[in-house]
Amino acid sequence: MSVAAAPPDRAGPWPLGLTQGGWAVLVAVLTGAVTILLGPSAGWLVTWPDPLTLPATQWVGTGLEAFLEAIKPAARLFSAFMSYPMAGANWLLNETPWPLVIAAATAIGWYVGGVRMALLGLLGLGFVLASGYWSESMNTLALVFVSVPLALLMGLGIGILAYEYPRVKGIVQAVLDIMQTVPTFAYLTPLLLLFGFGPVVGLIASAIYAAPPMARNVLLGLERVESDIKDAAVMSGGTRPQQLFLVELPAATTQIMVGVNQCLMAALSMVIIAAVIGGFNDIGWEVLLTMRKAQFGQSFLAGLVIVVFAIVIDRMSGALARERERYDGRVFWAILAVGAAVSLALWGRGPDPAGFSAFTSTADAVDKSLGAFTAANGAALEAFKNGALFYVLLPLRIGLDGAVLPFTWGFQWTAQMSLVFYAVAAALAALALFRGRVVLAGMILIAAMILETGIAELPWPFVMVGAGALAWVSGGPRLTALVIVLLSTILFSGLWERALLSLYLSGVSVFACAVVGGAIGLLCAVSPLAWRIVRPICDMLQTIPLFVFLIPVLMFFQIGEFSAFLAICAYAIVPMIRYTQHGLVNTPEDLIEAAVASGATTFQILHDVRAPYAVPTILLGLNQTILYAFAMLVIAALIGTTGLGQSIYLALGQADVGLGISAGAAMAILALIADRLVQGFAEDRRRALGL
Structure with missing residues (x-):
């Protein structure tokens, strides 16, 4: 028994008894054969002629720079405005005693997930404190705390707009697709010119990057609201805003909370990336700086701090989205009270969080162990890397014709070898054709062309x-x-x-x-x-x-x-x-x-x-x-x-x-x-x- 079935061709019967896929493969094979055969004598078939290349990069740069210069005053004004909540969040998190911050994370964990989530918050923030990166971590959290509400508001507005106006839904979804497929670094270049160098750039980039997941989940949640609920809201005589905000949005809460979870994770990810241009003493900058210095033990420790933050935020926001049960609020306030009491007891004489360095010796040991390991096994690691490069990656990149050299393979690839290679591929394709596998035969020939020529040289x-x-x-x-x-x-x-x-x-x-x-x-x-x-x-x-x-x-x-x-x-x-x-x-x-x-x-x-x-x-x-x-x-x-x-x-x-x-x-x-x-x-x- 099999549930497999070939999808029907869209245009009915095809000539020569070939399927739609068979004809597609045949056209691709013939095109490849023609270009490979004629390429040596007609270079334009291999490399696009320079005279036909348009200066698109310059055009885009000139147009965008003019546009960015026009809106730069408004952008700098917005940047100055956003610096106040940024500075406020930064001051609040850094000046709040660390026992109270840890108690708050533990209390929130208890409220949304019980004992296990409370322990996660306690141990996670405890690790951050012990790492010695408390101040840098609070700076990172400040960026997240300011950028996430901005992203949530943007995403909520975009999702509601697409839901309320079906005519713009397709446009909105196309824009969201573009926003989620454009690489993150590409966001930063125009933002750098608009908002200048500093943490606010990371904040705005983070909000822009984190808004699409929220918008998608808001739209999906509203579309999934049961028709009976919508009909009941209409029959009760509510206005359209009342139906939306009092009935449909609450009914879509579960899906919207999934969007909040994804928004938080996207914002945290982008905040780390924005450290490249942020110039801000946050944990992302520490990772980048220690990586550049090849201090891999310390870099790994800073990276673990980011991972801990990501896990804590992901688990708590995920529990908030999934679980309906909320745990005893009295325990929540009791945990906060304990944190406040400890903070008061240590006020003015408690240990400075910057002085904690429980893992410094571990990081140094990692560096020493890594140095010893690479010294002892450097030849094996290098051989493994070179083997993968010379015998797998490089042939796929520039083809067997360019990658097989005496230095690496021990012999030189020749035109005769290419003929033999294509002859073997043709024999395998003929065998597949004999068995009625037209598409497989074509795929064998296409794979042979790619392997002999190289993907980057096609x-x-x-x-x-x-x-x-x-x-x-x-x-x-x-x-x-x-x-x-x-x-x-x-x-x-x-x-x-x-x-x-x-x-x-x-x-x-x-x-x-x-x-x-x-x-x-x-x-x-x-x-x-x-x-x-x-x-x-x-x-x-x-x-x-x-x-x-x-x-x-x-x-x-x-x-x-x-x-x-x-x-x-x-x-x-x-x-x-x-x-x-x-x-x-x-x-x-x-x-x-x-x-x-x-x-x-x-x-x-x-x-x-x-x-x-x-x-x-x-x-x-x-x-x-x-x-x-x-x-x-x-x-x-x-x-x-x-x-x-x-x-x-x-x-x-x-x-x-x-x-x-x-x-x-x-x-x-x-x-x-x-x-x-x-x-x-x-x-x-x-x-x-x-x-």
């Missing part, structure tokens, strides 16, 4: 036609036109080579995440014990801000492309694990019972029932993995990647608005195209399964 017509063919199969003519137009903007802007470099590194990372994450998700689906072990690891990885992922890879492999690859994989693998496990274990029971009744074995049930039914969910996980990889790609520019991420980071340092926005838009285009393609295939599978 001819532009091959990429355009290949992406268009995928879009045709995934979403039809409209998606095809959208993909071609969007890729053309990158092509004409002169960012094509950098875009291919970004596509290479993110693509390799996503492939690794799909293979490894899919395998782990499969293991967790068949083994509850494995899931109990893996799940808390996934929870922890999803709460760690992006910045922190750079620390462990730098500790062992220093800067470079391989370190960036590992950081991207560590950040992007979690959705693949979660969605694979979720899809495989949530097959409807009636399908499982029917398979068991028909005599199917456990493997047959997994292969023929669970896996096909889980494909839409797994594709959603792949979609999230792609978006996570692109998000991390820009952060990885801090440790030596090339491509669009590096351009965005350089633009930030040079205050080059044109380059920053153009490169950010190009990366957002790549992410948006990947998102739409995967969503289209997932929708096809859902239709095929009758979902």
Whole structure:
């Protein structure tokens, strides 16, 4: 028994007996063959001609700089206004005695989650105090406390606007898509020119970045309010504002609180990133500063402080969203009273929180141990890194033709080897054709072209036609036109080579995440014990801000492309694990019972029932993995990647608005195209399964 079914072609029968997918693959293969054969004599087929490249970066820079100069007075006025709540929150958190702050976190934990959450608040803030980073941590919290209400108000307003006016809903959702796909560093370049250097830039960037999750959840929550509740509000004679604010918004509270949770986590993540230009003595700046000094023990300690904050905020806000029960308020006030009493007892003679350094010796020991480990195993680590670079990453980047050299492989790749390589690929494709697998045959040939040429060296017509063919199969003519137009903007802007470099590194990372994450998700689906072990690891990885992922890879492999690859994989693998496990274990029971009744074995049930039914969910996980990889790609520019991420980071340092926005838009285009393609295939599978 199998629930697998091929999605129907959109346009009926196709010529020569080929399916829609077969024709798409055939067109891509023919285009690739033509460009590879004619490339040596027609260079314009490989490299886009310079005379046809438009100075888009300069145009964007000139236009934006003029616009930013026009609104700069208002922006600086707003910046000056926001500096007051920023300074107030900073003063309040730093001047409040640390026992009272810890007691407040413990009391809030008790109120929303009972004993376990109270212990989390107590131990978490206790760790922050013992780390010696109390003042820096309070500065970071000040940024979060001011930026989050601003983001919540923005998100609430945008969500209500999209809900109340269906005509603007599509526009709002498109803007939210753009905001969530544009790399975070790209936000900072124009904000730096508008608001100047300082913590307020981080505050505003954090609010802008954190608003879309809130807006999406407000819209989703309002749309999910039961029609009976809405009808009751109408029949009671309430005005439209009364219906919205007194009935529908309270009914959507659970979903809105999920948005609050996501907003908090996004704000914390962005606050750390904004430390690059904030010049503020917060914990993000400490991480960046110690990383630059190669003080990895201290950097790891500061990173752990961020992780602790992320876990505490995530768990408490998540409990606030999920749990209806609230615990005894008298205990809440009692905990606060104890904190106040301890603060009064220690007033004027208590230990300075900056004097705590319980983990300084541990950080020093980590540095010494790391030095000893790298000295003893440096050759093995270097060999592992070089093996991955020379035999995996570099061939995928510039192709076997350019990567196979006597220095690395022991021999030189020749034209005869290319012919043999293509002959073997053609033989495998012919075997697949003989068995009626037209699409597989085409995919073998395409993979051979990519491997021999390299992703970063692919001819532009091959990429355009290949992406268009995928879009045709995934979403039809409209998606095809959208993909071609969007890729053309990158092509004409002169960012094509950098875009291919970004596509290479993110693509390799996503492939690794799909293979490894899919395998782990499969293991967790068949083994509850494995899931109990893996799940808390996934929870922890999803709460760690992006910045922190750079620390462990730098500790062992220093800067470079391989370190960036590992950081991207560590950040992007979690959705693949979660969605694979979720899809495989949530097959409807009636399908499982029917398979068991028909005599199917456990493997047959997994292969023929669970896996096909889980494909839409797994594709959603792949979609999230792609978006996570692109998000991390820009952060990885801090440790030596090339491509669009590096351009965005350089633009930030040079205050080059044109380059920053153009490169950010190009990366957002790549992410948006990947998102739409995967969503289209997932929708096809859902239709095929009758979902």
